[in-house]
Amino acid sequence: MSYILTFNTFCKGGTEMGVWIRIAELLLGIIFLGAGLNGYVVLLGFEAFAPTSPAAMEFLGSGYFLALEKGVEIIAGILLLIRRFVPLALIVLASIIVNILAFHVFVDSDLLVLALLVTILEGILIWYYRENFKGLLESNPKITNN
Numbered sequence: 001m002s003y004i005l006t007f008n009t010f011c012k013g014g015t016e017m018g019v020w021i022r023i024a025e026l027l028l029g030i031i032f033l034g035a036g037l038n039g040y041v042v043l044l045g046f047e048a049f050a051p052t053s054p055a056a057m058e059f060l061g062s063g064y065f066l067a068l069e070k071g072v073e074i075i076a077g078i079l080l081l082i083r084r085f086v087p088l089a090l091i092v093l094a095s096i097i098v099n100i101l102a103f104h105v106f107v108d109s110d111l112l113v114l115a116l117l118v119t120i121l122e123g124i125l126i127w128y129y130r131e132n133f134k135g136l137l138e139s140n141p142k143i144t145n146n
Helices: 002-010 016-043 054-060 063-083 084-107 107-127 130-137
Strands: none
Touching: 002 063, 002 084, 016 054, 016 084, 016 107, 054 063, 054 084, 063 107, 084 130
16 A cells, blocks of 8 residues: 555656556656667667567668667656656657657558557647647747846
């Protein structure tokens, strides 16, 4: 029972919804941290420790683009795990997730289930943190004078 209380206090507000949101953050963070580390393992010439799409690895190549994307995935995954700058991590991951989903729908459907899971988790978290994104959607942003 004390573990549940500790986990509830660790979640935002300690509500049941906060627990589910925290689980979504942890899952998405673990997935992207793992995918990012897996990419660097491949980049360094070792065998991947998690399933990868050969077509995706061919697309990303073995140069700067793979290192850049996997570096972003690692940083965003860590931010989600430690619950810091979560809206920023979600925005950064949004374009990567759109590409992952499109790739697995149109090119290689082997990991489509994982792509759908990541898309759903991202959608849930963006909806939960939607208040943080309102300023990005203003047609006439406020300008502050310093």
